[in-house]
Amino acid sequence: MQQLSPTARVILGVLGASPRTGYDIKKLTDVSTRFFWGASYGQIYPELHRLEAEGLVEAEPASGARRRRPYRLTPAGREALHRWLTSDELLHFDVRDEGLLKLFFGDLLSDQEARDLVRRTRAQYEELLDGFRGLAEELESDRTEDDGRFPYVALGYGLAYLEWVGEWWRGLERELDAEG
Amino acid sequence: MQQLSPTARVILGVLGASPRTGYDIKKLTDVSTRFFWGASYGQIYPELHRLEAEGLVEAEPASGARRRRPYRLTPAGREALHRWLTSDELLHFDVRDEGLLKLFFGDLLSDQEARDLVRRTRAQYEELLDGFRGLAEELESDRTEDDGRFPYVALGYGLAYLEWVGEWWRGLERELDAEG
């Protein structure tokens, strides 16, 4: 039994809580795991078919008016999910940060251009934080008891992280301005 | 003139300081930008050929014993690099964090399994930080005046970031242990 593909990990994970269609999975991940584990239709639908072929998920008998194919975990799927969650393998960790890359090359810029770069980058992270805060408040206000605890722990991480990043860039901005 | 490809951005950036071969670029990025902007041979060599065809880089007359093709920026290449560094477009920002993804699904685990997950994840980030600290010290000790300032600013970011992440997971670990 080989490793779950990246997209299989989110899919099995969200199906762990309740059955969902591909469409549902996309909608949910778009407001939750997106910030640390995204997924697009182009991955989700083919991956659902593969997981079905492997016997890890199965389509529920479609109910309701619309053309829906809600999937649920099979026992084998729940096992694979649990094995992944508790496995000891090296965790995939990956960052792509263009602001930092530009900063790395900052010596190619004039003092003024470098200050502008830092200011713009700081501003973009603050906008990101604002958007995230709005989303977080919305999610918190819709929170119910059977949502579980950990999604909100992860949400707290996102908030704290973006706050930290913003503070770092503000600090650098102050430093450069003090020299200028 | 369209956007620079992801790999073109690092390549032009490192060539901004001095001419280098594809091999050199790989070696340099592996100990510097790797943590926020990686590149592999499979991207670097073809991209160098494309950039040469577009007139943004050119091969220097090969000197020395080995079969080397050191590239330098053309004036058009330097212009494209400067345009990118000073452009106002939305910065690419992307995180993939499997520890966080697993944590998000933590409600599927028993209390003990969840604590184990957090402990293991915290330990992995600490190992990452240790490795990074070793690299950082090495780089700092080899530092010369004409290295420029900003690579070390970015290095400082990496250090502070990993320290923050480690602290966050330690905090969560304490919290869960206090309940257990």
Place this chain on the structure above:
DNA sequence: ATGTTCATGTAAACAGTTACATGATTTC
């Protein structure tokens, strides 16, 4: 009626890693 959302899907393009092939040069 008409616009929005629900819902599934695919094709093409783009991005990235890994593993391999090749051979020269340097170091021990």
Place this chain on the structure above:
DNA sequence: GAAATCATGTAACTGTTTACATGAACAT
């Protein structure tokens, strides 16, 4: 003379985004 490093490259695979196509159901 063997091993390590320098150096360039490609092929195959895996992963990911984007844009498009299709059509049903719901809301106004």
